Amino acid sequence: MTGDILRAEGLRKQFPGVLALDGVDLSLRAGEVHVLLGENGAGKSTLIKILSGAYHPDGGRVLMDGRPVRIRSAGDARALGIATIYQEFNLVPQLTVAENLALGRPPRRFGLVDRARMERDAAGLLARVDVRVDPRTPVGRLGIARMQMVEIAKALALEARILIMDEPTAVLTTGEVEKLFAIVRQLRDEGVSIVFITHHLEEIPQIGDRVTVLRDGRSVAEVPASTPHDELVRLMVGRPIDQQYPRKRARPGEPLLKVRGLTRRGVFADVSFEVRAGEVVGVAGLVGAGRTEVARAVFGADHYDAGEVTVNGRRVPPGDVHAAMEAGLGLVPEDRKGQGLVLGAAVAENLGLVTLRDATRAGFVDRKGQRSAAAKVAGRLGIRMAGLDQEVRTLSGGNQQKVVIGKWLVAGARVLILDEPTRGVDVGARVEIYQLVNELTAAGDAVLMISSDLPEVLGMSDRILVMARGRLVGELPAAGATQDDVMAMAVAEVEGGRVQ
């Protein structure tokens, strides 16, 4: 067929113990947004890593403008006009935003790096993606959402013909997703072809033109983006999913977690709330509203200046993770790679990390018991892996997320704080996680769920807290609330600019 800027035919890729791609075709037209859809571990990231030269296929071929091409390295891909934003970030945390944006090809003057120009260029790129951040800030200090925007800016700098984006919206809030879509549409209108991976089905008709569905390493369908959700789910999972948010609300019991006047100068101020037994409390807000910071402070991961945290009537000392856990708190952190996982260790090890202490008798760990517990959770969450001994590093992104959640599910915390729990998780597995949340609350435990996915907050919480600029600005019952209600609260305060 003519008009295809890029075609992949019969791609195969074998990893030890896993056949990641087993005959995948993809056709990409000039000036289209082509969505790749598939369950966690279906092979989406592997496919784009082949297109970007990170992996070499074991079979099949790639054609550009009808001619076979060999993409052996990132350099080859760049020369062919392919730019890629990977699911896992490729930023150097110690370097500044400007340095990251110019990585590998900094502007020079008399043979030396021209810092002034580098920072000017960076400011221009950042303005294009509409993020307000000083180009001289070290990337490691940005939150994960702004890191994603920097990644996008970095890819824009390459002026590519084909832009590949692996789950760019996973870490963004609604407002930022809108900004991203505006950029994507503009690029598309300029004739750039875009490959777009997402697990958010509602984004597909908004941004996509066509969809290629992958299942178990094969491309099973190519359909227009207007295809109904149910049909997409069926193609992807092989069966329909009846209820996306299966929340069973129960009457809340005693307060389990009480937070009073929590304050950390310059970050959040006077945050007070309660979470009751059997309750799911959602926390909504824009990125930078201070939700993650509050969660970390409550859990003892960071210090705070004033306020107090009580769990089940017990005062939790500040800055002491171990004491918080003893009191019954658990935290699934938002940054799975940096804070949630030991990437080089096996799935079994990671799943057993939180229960290590409990599985210890007289200094010795019951590793058999740990392993069988791990096997159970892995089965429950449908973690797609070669085995419990597979290194977590080599799991697909969504399956890594399942491991982070899984390790806390085995731990039996009374109050579980989930920070963006379903980031990058496919529709089927999401429902499985929600079921587990239901089980926890049915057993009288409580969940505090931070999420930038508004439908999720609305669908799974009993009550919603809204944060803006480091303060709690409102609370509303989830039943009957709409996305607009929540956004109005989150944004009003920011635009008013009264706080802090």
Add this chain to the structure above:
Amino acid sequence: MAVSSNVLVQRRSPVALWLAENGALVALVVLVVGLSLLSSDFLSVTNLLNVGVQAAVTAILAFGSTFVIVTGGIDLSVGSVAALSAIVLAWGATPAGWPWPVATVAGLAVGVACGLVNAVLIAYGKLPPFIATLAMLGVARGLALVISQGSPIELPAQVAHLGDTIGRYLPVPVIVMVVMGVVAAVILNRTYAGRAMYAIGGNEEAARLSGIKVDRQKLITYALSGGFAAVAGIVLASRLASAQPQAATGYELDAIAAVVIGGASLSGGKGRALGTFVGALILAVLRNGLNLLSVSAFWQQVVIGVVIALAVLVDTLRRRETS
């Protein structure tokens, strides 16, 4: 006949996998076979026992270093701490006149204490392990010289028996090495402290957020390293029946080399006691073989340096291939 290609590509031969996983062991076997062809003396019982005795001190030090390296740290002080521990034991027993068991406990305690000081500087003072243990390398060696006034001190006879050979074929240092190796393997594989070491080395922040008291685990890790160094120092002294303040100079580098040849990663999270044991044997076999082949001491250093680089290079290439 009708084997699906699917199955064919999915299975790599188990032999190939095993070889890839145990590269150091393969290298050791190749080395042993090669040397036994090149030198008729190599495979004699006396010579092999000799190799075992030579490996013992390095291996014991290296087992201790394995703990530290698994957590992503490094301990440069083990050679000096070994010497200091032996000196304290000998000094306590002879000039100070303590009963020998008391002196022995004192020697071991000094090793542990040095490790604890390292850990406090690292965990609470936030010094990089390289710097903290480099300082201890100087301090412990200096103290050994101060206490001994620069000369060897005789070891109590009871302790010196550690250097003996039981019957004709069982050198005590080899027994101590095996026991310490088993202890190290059990700690690493089966205990909370060991599992915590892997987690900390793999991702310290994830370990902390999983409820592991990282600072406390580091105390245990460096204390173990110090304790193992003390044992190594005492074994070394027992072979000469006297403690030397300059003993074990530079041994920390052999220990690190053994750990790394054994497959551990200096960035943490990886390493096994068995690997370290094989690494220590490779170094000892190599030294012994080069001696038998009358290679000059100068060239020996060159060869050993090249072997260390090769071992790690092969390992890195292998890892890159499988990932």
